[in-house]
Amino acid sequence: MELAYLPWHLAERFGTAPAIRDSRVEVSFDELNRWVSAVAAQFAERGIGRGDVVAVMLPNRCELVVAMFAAWRLGAAATPVNPAFTPAEAEHQFSDADAALVVNTGPDAPSGGRPTLAVDHLAAPSRTDAAAPAPLSPDDLALIIYTSGSTGRPKGVMIPHGNVEAMSASMAEAMRLTSADHCLLILPLFHANALMVSLLSSLRVGAQLTIEEKFSPTTFFETVERRRPTYFSGVPTIYALLVSKAAELRPDLSSLRFVVCGAAPASRELLQAFEDRFGVPILEGYGLTEATCGSALNPLDGPRKVGTVGVALPGQRIRIVDENLNDVPVGTAGEVLITGPVVMAGYLGNPEATAETLVDGWVRTGDVGTLDDDGYLTIVDRIKDMIIRGGENIYPKEIESTISSLPGVLEVAVVGRSDDVLGEVPVAFVVPYPDADLTADQILAHCREHLTRVKVPVAVETVPTLPKNPVGKIDKPRLRTTAAT
Incomplete structure (x- = not known):
């Protein structure tokens, strides 16, 4: 199996075509490969x-991408670390992954006392001959990506190169990516969504990638107008901010073929509002790190069913089972x-958790x-988020919708x-649009009109923002703590 996303293969195919850029640097596929070779020599x-x-x-x-590729050139694995981590959080990951270099x-x-190499000291692209890349097999470890830790200590998800190849190829096929695209x-x-949906899926087909250091609703529309990308991937919070921000703007988003929404559930209303406002198809998808990234996506060319997360991506299968794992x-x-060629190799050093999550090759x-009858998946809720009120099972997502x-x-x-x-009762936290005149009483009245009594929240709190974890998902554990006080 040729791992088509590796820079030495990309250089042979795409040469001087633009590959990656950020606000500091821009390199072609040839230059990217030489840069990776030089940094690999340093490593x-x-x-x-x-x-x-x-x-x-x-x-x-760009240096984050180069460092990851340089590790792969030597047959090593990479573990991307959230740059906002405290020393204690970072050192847990360094230690758990047994990082030989930071x-x-x-x-x-933070370095955890391990050997380090500062980003400003990374080698520049070299034109000198470099040692041949280490041979890589599909079973060789590529990435250790850590879970958010919302249900305990973060766990290292082991992603082999075979998974990365299958995932990036599957996403590129589903999104109909070509060398004319620009992500x-x-x-x-440090998250699987950006690595797979944006970085590797685009590079493997010769498309170009513009890396923003972080999302900013203030500058986003100007960036799209200037860079002219053909797609991007975001989380629901980003789309909510864009819809809100664009109320008084008329941005030119005509370069976009589509956008992707994932990592957290999005409401039908938000998805429809984005498409109505901008005229850009929004493909909602679903996945998790334990299956490398994405497992379902609303098709670009087929029916997009708003409220679902689409159909299984090429090469994957999805089942719905009861508590006994029967269909x-x-x-x-x-x-x-x-299941499919994207199932993780397991949690690093945690066979018990691996055995709980992987059953006969299924995640x-x-x-x-x-x-549904057409194979479209609808996510009802997280099992762990379910509220049991007086013996009645309540899924928060229904109330949220x-x-x-x-x-x-x-x-x-x-x-x-x-x-x-009652054991548990539902509590709602609501962020209104900036110009909305919305009260808790109005929200409760709306709930009483559309929900059975047991599902109506006992309290509604309007707040300016909701807490988020590092990848943009709503931090429900923190909200539970807030609700309990």
């Missing part, structure tokens, strides 16, 4: 080789299971969903709060 001088792990703790920039921003950045990368590169009838809710996602249908609602999250009599 080799520090003893990095097959089986080692290189930790890369950098904000979004690439960071300099002496003040604007706005999500953090349930079409339209019946149950746990979502995924247990912990999500509740349904499949109801509240989202109310004009003026920008974002909403519903969590359970302990109750001495």
